[in-house]
Amino acid sequence: MTTAIGGSILTVDLTAVAANFHELANRARPAECGAVVKADAYGLGAGVVARALFSAGCRTFFVATIEEASAFRKDSGLDAASRLFVLNGIDLGDAGAAANLGAIPVLNDLDAVKGWAAVARRSGHRIGVALHLDTGMNRLGLSQGDTAALIADPTDLAALEIELVLSHLACSEENANPLNRTQRERFVMWLRGLPQARASLANSSGIFLGPEYHFDLVRPGVALYGVNPLPDRPNPMREVVQIKGKIVQVRDVDRGETVGYGAAHIATRPTRIATVAVGYADGFPRALSNRGYGYLAKARVPLVGRVSMDLTTFDVTDAAPVDAIPGNYIDVLGGLLPIDELAHAAGTIGYEILTRLGRRYRRVYRGTERDA
Numbered sequence: 001m002t003t004a005i006g007g008s009i010l011t012v013d014l015t016a017v018a019a020n021f022h023e024l025a026n027r028a029r030p031a032e033c034g035a036v037v038k039a040d041a042y043g044l045g046a047g048v049v050a051r052a053l054f055s056a057g058c059r060t061f062f063v064a065t066i067e068e069a070s071a072f073r074k075d076s077g078l079d080a081a082s083r084l085f086v087l088n089g090i091d092l093g094d095a096g097a098a099a100n101l102g103a104i105p106v107l108n109d110l111d112a113v114k115g116w117a118a119v120a121r122r123s124g125h126r127i128g129v130a131l132h133l134d135t136g137m138n139r140l141g142l143s144q145g146d147t148a149a150l151i152a153d154p155t156d157l158a159a160l161e162i163e164l165v166l167s168h169l170a171c172s173e174e175n176a177n178p179l180n181r182t183q184r185e186r187f188v189m190w191l192r193g194l195p196q197a198r199a200s201l202a203n204s205s206g207i208f209l210g211p212e213y214h215f216d217l218v219r220p221g222v223a224l225y226g227v228n229p230l231p232d233r234p235n236p237m238r239e240v241v242q243i244k245g246k247i248v249q250v251r252d253v254d255r256g257e258t259v260g261y262g263a264a265h266i267a268t269r270p271t272r273i274a275t276v277a278v279g280y281a282d283g284f285p286r287a288l289s290n291r292g293y294g295y296l297a298k299a300r301v302p303l304v305g306r307v308s309m310d311l312t313t314f315d316v317t318d319a320a321p322v323d324a325i326p327g328n329y330i331d332v333l334g335g336l337l338p339i340d341e342l343a344h345a346a347g348t349i350g351y352e353i354l355t356r357l358g359r360r361y362r363r364v365y366r367g368t369e370r371d372a
């Protein structure tokens with residue numbers, strides 16, 4: 001029994017990210033296509049992904065927090081020529097930092113509107129902000145009552161430069177869900193009462209609801225990174241992420257022996273087990289225990305036993321013996337195993353698979369931005 005030391009490989013295809021951007025931008029035209037790069041570009045590396053998107057023509061980016069805005073500027077090297085919105089808002093105490101970063105706060109309640117208006121008056125010039133209207137998701141943004149109040153008394157708005165008015169769809173991946181139309185109608189109604197500003201409603205799936213959902217700017221995230229924005233229909237996006245799990249050991253297990261923690265798999269025949277250097281600490285879902293699978297040189301190999309912190313075991317009995325050796329790789333994500341399928345098998349969604357990708361992979365960035 002030999003052992004191969006070394007890491008599993010996570011490949012991020014930046015050419016595919018750029019192609020996905022072009023695909024979405026073409027669909028959205030004449031609306032502008034921005035990009036959501038929060039959570040480190042859904043786990044893929046915001047700096048390098050943002051540079052690839054900028055090269056593809058993207059000029060408007062969204063992160064969730066001021067910390068992410070700071071990392072975005074530092075890691076991407078992109079200056080204020082790229083607009084950067086901070087979706088969760090920015091504390092007033094960070095107004096100076098935000099100005100230095102060229103980070104635009106998204107205002108989600110009336111206190112934020114009042115507070116930023118005061119900052120603007122003190123500074124003697126209007127400050128650029130975005131307004132987030134909650135049109136039915138009931139999660140974040142000005143409630144309908146807040147929006148009505150703001151329209152009734154727009155004094156504070158006069159101190160601000162409204163660069164964008166946005167709202168977010170709750171069910172955009174469900175084409176026929178009536179809440180889409182309801183949210184759109186409410187959005188249009190509130191826009192009429194507010195000062196003239198650019199408007200944005202659609203996330204990835206929202207883009208596919210049609211042009212009446214595009215307004216001036218669309219905000220895709222997950223589709224850029226290869227997740228299917230159209231559940232139950234063929235994926236129009238190109239695959240971005242692949243993981244190759246390195247086989248660190250191969251062993252033969254007698255019939256009746258068990259494999260892994262909890263002895264959760266019992267060999268019902270003489271079984272060859274390949275142990276792979278991927279575990280839940282790498283974001284590989286423990287829920288795949290005894291139900292996932294991988295591919296070893298195109299042969300489907302069942303995941304047997306529990307996914308543990310650093311290791312996962314596969315039954316490679318039926319794979320070619322020449323392939324099932326330490327140092328070879330089992331494809332555990334991508335290719336024959338699309339991210340949406342893996343997520344479904346784990347009882348989750350592609351978003352969660354991406355954002356949990358661990359730090360221990362050897363990361364390989366393919367495409368133009370090789371200097372990552």
Ligand SMILES: *Cc1c(COP(=O)(O)O)cnc(C)c1O
Nearest residue numbers: 036168203204219220221222223
């Ligand atoms: C995360 C987010 C998006 C991107 O959503 P996807 O479904 O990943 O395209 C767009 N808008 C807002 C407000 C978000 O929070």
